[in-house]
Amino acid sequence: AEIAKIKEQAGDKAGALTIKRTPGTFNKLIQGGDAIYASSWRCSLGFNVRTSSGAEYFLTAGHCTDGAGTWWSNSGHSTVLGSTAGSSFPGNDYGIVRYTNTSVSKPGTAGGVDITRAATPSVGTTVIRDGSTTGTHSGRVTALNATVNYGGGDIVGGLIQTTVCAEPGDSGGPLYGSNGTAYGLTSGGSGNCSSGGTTFFQPVTEALNAYGVSVY
Structure with a gap:
């Protein structure tokens, strides 16, 4: 099956900011798997991270x-999250965004699961993926260090291969x-969440090391 980059033009799917109910107040929050919007496309937030000095990124x-x-x-571009601070693609497939919005809560969670550490999975490991198009799906790791040619000279290596489905807009979302x-x-x-498919993931440890940040 043809391999396609999972990046979707913004506006195809409504993407509202997640609202969390807490006693007496409403807090905006954004976590792993939530929709994030660039000028003309939608992706998914991977993991909230921070530096040793407490600077906040995702x-x-x-x-x-x-x-x-x-x-x-949001798709209407009224609530700014931050600005891209680093990007590595092709070769790798990771990027980092520095938060400039201090009013949004940034829990160290992905799909509601508290993320406490980062590691490389083994073949056979059961994994969960969360994304802004298809939500939460699970599967297992089938290979490590896979190389994918997305076409147009966009070749990415060192990827985790899994049986978890994904669709356009899920890009960047967390595997945990x-x-x-x-x-x-x-x-x-390739494929989709109706018929299933094969998906590839950038190991998060490489991105954490490259930018000197940690999950929390």
């Missing part, structure tokens, strides 16, 4: 941050374990 796919400056939490371990960022794949 990770997503490099093919999402490639060519993107400002990121918003139910035990709270961060594994990867959605890169691309």
Whole structure:
């Protein structure tokens, strides 16, 4: 099957900022798997991360941050999240965005699971993926260090291959374990969540090391 980059033009699907109910107040929050919008496309937030000094960022796919400056939490571009601070694609497929919005809550969760550490999964590991198009799906790791040619000279190596489905707009979203371990960022794949497919993920440890940030 043809491999397609999972980046979708904004506006195809409504993407509202997640609202969390807390006693007495409403807090806006954004976590792994939520929709993020560039000027003309939608992707998914991977993991909220921070530096040792407490500076706040989030990770997503490099093919999402490639060519993107400002990121918003809604398709109407009224709530700014931050600006791209780094991008690595092709070769790798990760990027980092520095939060400029101090009023939005940034929990260290992905799909509601508290992320406490990062690691590389083994073949056979059961994994969960969350994304702004298809929500939460699970599967297992089938290979490590896979190389994918997305066409147009966009070749990415060192990827985690899985049986988890994904669709356009899920790009950049988190791959993690139910035990709270961060594994990867959605890169691309083939198929869909109706018939199934094969998907590839950028190992998150490489991105964390490259930018000197940690999950929390």
